[in-house]
Amino acid sequence: MEHAEFKYDALKTARLPERLIFGHRPLVLLLFTLATLFLAYQAYQIKPDASFAKLVPQTHPFIQKMNEHMRDLRAAGVSLKVSVAVREGDIFNDEYLATLSQISDEIFYIPGVDKNGLKSIWSPDVRWTMVTEDGFDMGSVIPPDYDGSKESLEQLRLNLNRSGIIGSMVANDFKSTIIEVPIYDTDPTTGEQLNYLEFSRNLEKLVRQSYESENISIHIIGFPKLIGDLLEGIGAIFIFAAVTLLITFVLLYVYTRDLRATFVPLFCSILAVIWQLGLLRLAGYGLNAYSILVPFLVLAIGVSHGVQVINAVALQLGDRGHRLIATRLAFRGLYIAGMTALISDGIGFITLLVIDIGVIQELGIAASIGVASIILTNLVLLPVIISYTSMSKAGVKHMKVDPNRRHKLWSLVSLCATPKVAAISLLVGLAGYGVGIWGGQKMQIGDLDSGAPELRPDSRYNLDNSFITSNYAVSSDILVVMVETPLQACGLYRNIRLIDKFDWYMENVPGVQSVISPADVVRMTATALNEGNARWETLSRRQRVIDGGLANVPRSLMNLDCSLAMVVLFLDDHKAETLERITDEVQSFQQRFGNDQIHFALAAGNAGVEAATNEEIAVAQSQILTLVYTVVAALVFLSFRSLVAVICIILPLGMTSALCQALMAQLDIGIKVATLPVVALGVGVGVDYGIYIFSRLSFYLRRGLPMREAYYLALTTTGRAVAFTGFALGIGVVTWILSPIKYQADMGMLLTFMFLWNMVGALWLLPALATFLIRPTKIPGRATGAAEPAPAEYHQPPGNAKTEG
Incomplete structure (x- = not known):
């Protein structure tokens, strides 16, 4: 009651x-x-969802500018590097080269790979160039008649020394080479986003597990692999x-x-x-x-x-x-x-x-x-x-x-x-x-x-990153400055001269390891056309000479209509202090020397995105x-x-x-x-x-x-x-x-x-x-x-x- x-x-x-x-x-x-x-x-x-676009502030001026020029920014796209290394000996043996070729072919067929941009020393567009008494001599790094013989291997060594890729695609100690693998973040035909977890697992299964052996080690770095490891x-x-x-x-x-x-x-x-x-x-x-x-x-x-x-x-x-x-x-x-x-x-x-x-x-x-x-x-x-x-x-x-x-x-x-x-x-x-x-x-x-701060220092990814950065002369932290000009104007003397000045200016900023720009290619071409004499490594005032040099500039540094040039900065690290200092210097240079005919815009590359x-x-x-x-x-x-x-x-x-x-x-x-x-x-x-x-x-x-x-x-x-x-x-x-x-x-x-x-x-x-x-x-x-x-x-x-x- x-x-x-x-x-x-x-x-x-x-x-x-x-x-x-x-x-x-x-x-x-x-x-x-x-x-x-x-x-x-x-x-x-529910499924895992990883997208490069979701990791960056899409309305930030740097990212908007990068998206505006994304078609021309081959250096700024989503990509990874696969380093194939030998533990004993060097790369100049037929067994290693055959394995490298097989790995390159295996990666070629992995869904999500931009097959047109895949590069290794086996790629026909990886070439050497030499100045001779008769003019330029050039060819593919791997000799067309390569048969694995001692003579072919010696020819390969010679071609590599002529190619200028030692330190970038070939390790300084000749114990490893890199396969550059551009990735589609979004499939261009279906519009579907890349499944990073599946892509990473394919790399592990088809590449690392299949080809790593007592004498072959494989090291993989890049945004797709990082996200895949995080999802794992x-x-x-x-x-x-x-x-x-x-x-x-x-x-x-x-x-x-x-x-x-x-x-x-x-x-x-x-x-x-x-x-x-x-x-x-x-x-x-x-x-x-x-x-x-x-x-x-x-x-x-x-x-x-x-x-x-x-x-x-x-x-x-x-x-x-x-x-x-x-x-x-x-x-x-x-x-x-x-x-x-x-x-x-x-x-x-x-x-x-x-x-x-x-x-x-x-x-x-x-x-x-x-x-x-x-x-x-x-x-x-x-x-x-x-x-x-x-x-x-x-x-x-x-x-x-x-x-x-x-x-x-x-x-x-x-x-x-x-x-x-x-x-x-x-x-x-x-x-x-x-x-x-x-x-x-x-x-x-x-x-x-x-390295990748999202993972522990002793993670496989960071160990791979440490291997690549210690064996190659190029940093994995890249900031790309986009130099905008009117159509067919990026190679005009006044503009290429200012790009060269910017190149030298940024090389002297603390935190910058090295710089590559179209001006470097033009100067190197001038040297080559003058019997390799270093005194000719300069920018000629004659536009026709500059135009001859621009013909050798790769697409990764200049677009087809010469309205955009890329200056690539290789950095010591991606710490906030370093990035802030470098971006401040770029903006300072633009304020002092930029005009309506040329504009130095930030920023692309992994370091640009992080900045x-x-x-x-x-x-x-x-x-x-x-x-x-x-x-x-x-x-x-x-x-x-x-x-x-x-x-x-x-x-x-x-x-x-x-x-x-x-x-x-x-x-x-x-x-x-x-x-x-x-x-x-x-x-x-x-x-x-x-x-x-x-x-x-x-x-x-x-x-x-x-x-x-x-x-x-x-x-x-x-x-x-x-x-x-x-x-x-x-x-x-x-x-x-x-x-x-x-x-x-x-x-x-x-x-x-x-x-x-x-x-x-x-x-x-x-x-x-x-x-x-x-x-x-x-x-x-x-x-x-x-x-x-x-x-x-x-x-x-x-x-x-x-x-x-």
Whole structure:
């Protein structure tokens, strides 16, 4: 009778969302089952998605200029290098050359290869040129009558020395050669994007596994191989997912001591991941090497909110005993705060759309869809399931708060809400801000490591990159400057002379190894036409002489109508400092010497693309920080109608962000495509802690409890769930540190730091701020739900309240 009476009272005060959900529970379960089956089928069909275009800021002037001239930029296209090396001896043996020819033919037929641009020393267009008494003599590097004999091999050696490709296509020690492989990022006939994972696997299977032997080693570098290796790392990510699930299950069981309360939130969080993947597939998206991390983040967020529901249900069961009523009251007390927290998460992730880089935008979309899924699976489905399964008496007893017994840990933590400790906490927090701001000034934009910073230094790709850069004279970091002129004007004396001046100017910029331009070819031709006399290595004022030299300029340095010339800069590295210095010098030269007849435009090549990306990230970094904090603060204000709530919840987040930047500087982790989203992810998730804590704190303050006692009760209810979720979130991503993908390891380290410190800030700094800012007559609490009844034992301060408070 008591339960029926109480149920009637609860129904009278129920709001529309509660009545709709709990008044139609079977229908809710049916709809969720059908939706899950449909979305699981869609998730099963989701595919890896990797595109060169999505990794670069398409609206940046550098990229727009590169796209404008892409047809003429053979040096700027997506390509890779395959180095075939001998461990013993040199390349001048028939066995090596036969293997090189077979590998070249094998690569030729791999889908995605631009067959017209494939080059090796076997290619007919790889030629040698020599000046003789009778004029020019030239031919293919591989002699037409090559038969593998000693004489043919000696002729090959001679031809290579004449060709000028030693150091670029042939190693300086004659122990390896390079096959240059241009790639179609998009198939020109079908319009389909290249499947980088399949392409990389074809290279491994058809080339490396088939031809590598005791004396032959194969080394492959380039954007397609890099993306393929990153996608291969997904297998390791799934291992971490399994480990994370196991650890989370154990932690949940230790927290709840109930298998039902352990399985249900984990099950609903997994459903959120399935929904996210299915909705991504329906929206036309795949999983790229960056957004593949989001499902595991969604799982961790789902578990954190699920724990809040389980915690509230357990407390209500301890008071009411009736599972449906307890679940409804738990839902009533949490859904507004939970919705506020999750909407803050989602909008925080949506702010990533302001960054004009496709993979970051898709990461933000994937995370937002995941959060929307959590709202349904963990705030709607989970309470409905729990209303049927309930919890065991042992679990409820374990989680029940005894009002007559002080919990030592939470009693100690509640000291943070006393004036003396709060004052010290604020001083420590201010010092934390100072350390973060000071240390963050050393944080850099872009990559700080050589090779492919997305992978670990000892990865196969970076070892291959190290081999090629140490055995060839040409750097793998290339920046292409596009010299625009009117039609048939790039070879005019005044223009070619300015290109030559630019060539010399850039060679003297620190960070530039060497420069190749059409002016170099014209000067070398002049030397060759004058019996190789070095004194003639200059630019003639006679246009006909220059025109003769332009006839030898390759397409990679000049287009057919002579309206575009390319100056190729080979750089020491692709660090942000190097790229910034070089692009500044190019722009300075353009401002000083450019005119309406010639324009030095940036930029193409892998280094040019990275320079554009760095500039975009440098701008986006401050935009993201400003936008995400503005949006989150606005949502908190709308929920609590209180500036005090905004200050108490946002300031601890700001300290964590500042300290995270200092940590990045200390660990030599730059702000780049992989780490920039950490700001939005960390703030979006971290705000949950503060919202839940402040919601319960204001709930008890409105009932007349003193600050410390109100905070103690907030700790014993939602606070312990916040502490648990902080550790659960941290453990959910800390396993990423072991990933073979370095940027995932970096994200794991930074997210672990932010999740844990946001939790510490909510439990330590938030009550300190509240102690001095909240006035008894102006206690905020709109987000708690006006109709929420307090548990019976909390209608008055528990015993010891006076002595402890």
